[in-house]
Amino acid sequence: MLWQALTFQLGYNATLVTLGATLLGVAAGVTGTFLFLRKRALVSDAISHATLPGVGLAFILMVAMGGDGRSLLGLMLGSAGSAWIGLLCISALTRRTRLAEDAAIGAVLSVFFGIGIVFLTFIQTMSEGRQAGLEGFLLGSTAGMLYSDAVIIAVGGAAVLLAVIAFRRPLSAVAFDPEFAASSGLNVPRLDLIMMGLVMAITVVGLKIVGLILIVALLIIPPVTARFWSERVTGVLWVAGIVGGVSGYVGAALSAIAPALPTGPVIVLVSFSMFALSLFFAPARGVLAAVLKHLSFQRRVHVRQGLLALAQGQPIYEKLTLRLLRRAGLARADGVATSDGKARAAKALRDETRWQMARSREEFALAATFYDGLTEIETVLTGDQITELDRLIGAPKGVRP
Structure with missing residues (x-):
């Protein structure tokens, strides 16, 4: 059954929903990257909650005018309007009062969500509201989604994705260094407004699939996950x-074979599973990589200290140090250095003496700051500098028996 859903064999509408969710996921991940890099992730939460009054008010107005209150396009327009008003309120509170942005976001988020709940409660008292299905906008639902709804979501996601691609460079500049972007002639407030507009568009488009409560997860989890895999904006x-x-593709497919499950939580759980895998197994920034890097550093420290002990004729009491030296062929079981071990120990002691001399000389002060006890001196100093240090130190000493 799952394979049929993943290969688009469950019907025309299910295929459209899956494609729409996939496009929405791509657009949300890319858009959320700038929000994440700009360190304004909480704004997306405020925008999503600010859409609820618009959904309720749009339904009431459409019913009052004799139309179908469940029209997705009308509900999306209403949610976009209330979300935009919420953004303006946050901006006004931040600029015209002493409130910090997070306080303004918290105030707008709670007030707008409260208004939305009041509207939904009122709608339940209406004869048309009993089958409105507006609760699907809270957690997302693709059950009973019409062909036109799927087309609107797919087109909306594609449009936002194209807009993000068009504004990628200026948005990247603002996300990393707003002051530099402003000095370069970029209109930072306008670009911030564009970024918020794109986030609002993703929020509105994703209401039916992911829901207003969890759309923030689809905006933030993908870029956070991507950060484990890349250091560059393009890669992220x-x-x-x-x-x-x-996340959208697999989540929509799972929801298609289990209609009782809300679509939004399923998509978010798929996204979180990818985040968890990245957290532990990303090659450069994952937990496993960090543990392996720490163990490697620990082994290098033990070998270095063991070589210095061999060079000075000191006994090695640490079992791990002796085991590592034996494994590398630098010492015997009784702790006596091998021929290779003597050469390595002499060089380690010589390098340590060189660094001590470098730290005492003003002309080597900058280079000496790179010393961590493990860095090879040849990677920091030039041959002429090493020769000068050797001249100051004198003839090298051999390994003590």
Whole structure:
């Protein structure tokens, strides 16, 4: 059954929903990258909660005008309007009062969500509201989604993705260094507004699939996951888009075979599983890589200290140090240095003496700051500098028996 959903064999509408969720995930991941890099992730939460009054008010107005209150396009327009008002309120509170942005976001988020709950409660008292299905906008639901709804979501996600691609460079500049971007002639407030507009568009488009409560997860988890895999903006954008797309694709497929499960939580759980895998297994920044790097550093320290002990004729009491030296062929079981061990120990002691001399000389002060006890001196100093240090130190000493 799952394979049929993943290979688009469950029907035309299910295929459209899956494609729409995939496009939404890609667009959300890419858009959320700039929000994450700008350190304004909480804004997305405020925007999502600010859409609820618009959903309720749009339903009431459409019913009052004799239309179908469940029209997705009308509900999306209403949610976009209330989200935009919420953004303006946050901006006004931040600029015209002494409130910090996080306080303004908290105030707007709670007030707008409260208004939305009041509207939904009122709708339940209406005869048309009993089958409105607006609770699906809270957690997302693809059950009973119409063909037109799927097309709107797919087109909306694609449009936002194209807009992000068009503004990628200026948004990247603002995300990393707003002051430099402003000095370069970029209109930072306008670009911030564009970024918030894109986030709002993703939030509105994703209401039906992910829901207003969890859309923030689809905006933030993919770029956070991508950060484990890349140090460059382009790389983060690509990985975030892939993570978001896979989350939407697999989550929508799982929801298609289990209609009782809300779509939003399923998509978010798929996204979180990819985050968890990245957290532990990313090659450069994952937990496993950090543990392996620490163990490697620990072994290097033990070998270095063991070589210095051999060079000075001191006994080695640490079992791990002796085991590492034996494994490298630098010492025998009784702690006596081998021929290779004597050569390595003499060089380690010589390098240590060189660094001590370098730290005492003003002309080597900058280079000496790179010394950590493990860095090879040849990677920091030039041959002429090493020769000068050797001249100051004198003839090298051999390993003590």
